[in-house]
Amino acid sequence: MKRVIIIGGGFxxxxxxxxxxxxxxxxxxxxxxxxYFLYIPLIHEVSVGEIPKSIPQIPYKNTLQGTIHIKSKAKKIILKEKIVQLDNDRTISWDYLIIAPGSLPNLFIKGTENKLTLNNLDDAIKIRNSLRNLIxxxxxxxGLIGEGPTGIELASEIAELLNKLNLKVEIHQFxxxxxxxxxxxxxxxxxxxRMRKLGVKIHxxxxxxxxxxKKIITEKNEYxxxxxxxxxxxKPVLIESELDFKNGYPVDDYCLVKGYKSVYAIGDASLYQKNxxxxxxxxxxxxxxxxxIVFDICRRIHNKKRKKFDPQISGILISAGKYFAIGRILNILILKGFLAWFAKRSLYFLKIFLVKRKFNLIKHYIISCFFPNKFFII
Structure with missing residues (x-):
């Protein structure tokens, strides 16, 4: 029997x-x-009370019954011995290792170290509480710093919430x-x-x-x-090891960390170059x-011909408030408005439902569609 160790329970x-x-x-x-596994794409909805915090949580005990879950952090990877050292100094050996430790907020701007971010469920609850205090x-x-998907979705959700409450609050996005x-x-x-229509002052x-x-200093002004x-x-979480790490582990066409035949890296931890x-x-x-990677491990175990990883991005859809999303599918078709929002949100709930098999998800999905911000209590 081969043992596969997986570090990290993100996607x-x-x-x-x-x-x-x-x-x-x-x-x-x-x-x-x-x-539990946290379905990150929905946590901005928790921050404005659109859905309860239980929705994006998928408990391991209900879904990974065939997996040994060690509730600990990986402290060190010892490559020569093919072992992982845990934070309690216990060690465990592997035949194959998958490094997927997730990420941390990249707070590279001076003075942002203690500001609120949105990277996990605790962050979402803190943001919700801060909005209650503000009201x-x-x-x-x-002020919201950043224009990536998280920044867009959070700014637009907050703007829509405040508009619904008829509150005159200026939202600046830098x-x-x-x-x-x-x-x-x-x-x-x-x-x-769309953002301007919601009342967001973009910079x-x-x-x-x-x-x-409480002061933001930009290259043009102070606020x-x-x-x-x-x-x-x-930024990816770094685990102590001899591996080369430059904002991620460089991987080859088989998602293996370069130079190591039994070590894979996934997601934020991997530096995969395509073209x-x-x-x-x-x-x-x-x-x-x-x-x-699961496919590749199986083929290796059974001495079958391997195939290179060929990633195809299905598209990207970003929600910008209630009933509105925007993006491209297969890098060709533009989707925007209600149809894009409905497709994105329904897909997320379907993915969670297929894993959790909890029918109350359908109830919460319907409630959140017709009764926005039900879980935001002032």
């Missing part, structure tokens, strides 16, 4: 475990300090680049129009240099704001890598 780690546990003669071991104390300004979509001007124009091409308490959120991207470009840090990429 890459969870979907690897889900697939591996069904394969005979493979022992699957998941090392993760939490008890109760009648504060009137919010963008490092001039466009939301740098390589897609048509989408950028449509999204800017394109106005990088933030520093944050001092005093009551609440500040930071959505400036993520000279790094794959985007998207959940769909990590999920595709996970399924491919």
């Amino acid at each position: 890459g780690g969870f979907y690897s475990s889900l697939a591996l546990q069904k394969i005979p003669n493979i022992q699957t071991v998941l090392i993760d300090p939490t008890d 109760n104390h009648k504060e009137n300004s919010i 963008m490092y680049f001039k466009r939301y979509f740098r390589d897609d001007p048509p989408l950028d124009i449509m999204l800017k129009r 394109p091409g106005e990088p933030v240099r520093e944050v001092i308490n 005093e704001l009551d609440v500040i959120f930071v959505c400036t991207g993520v 000279g470009n790094k794959l985007p840090n998207l959940a769909q990429v990590a999920e595709k890598q996970a399924k491919y």
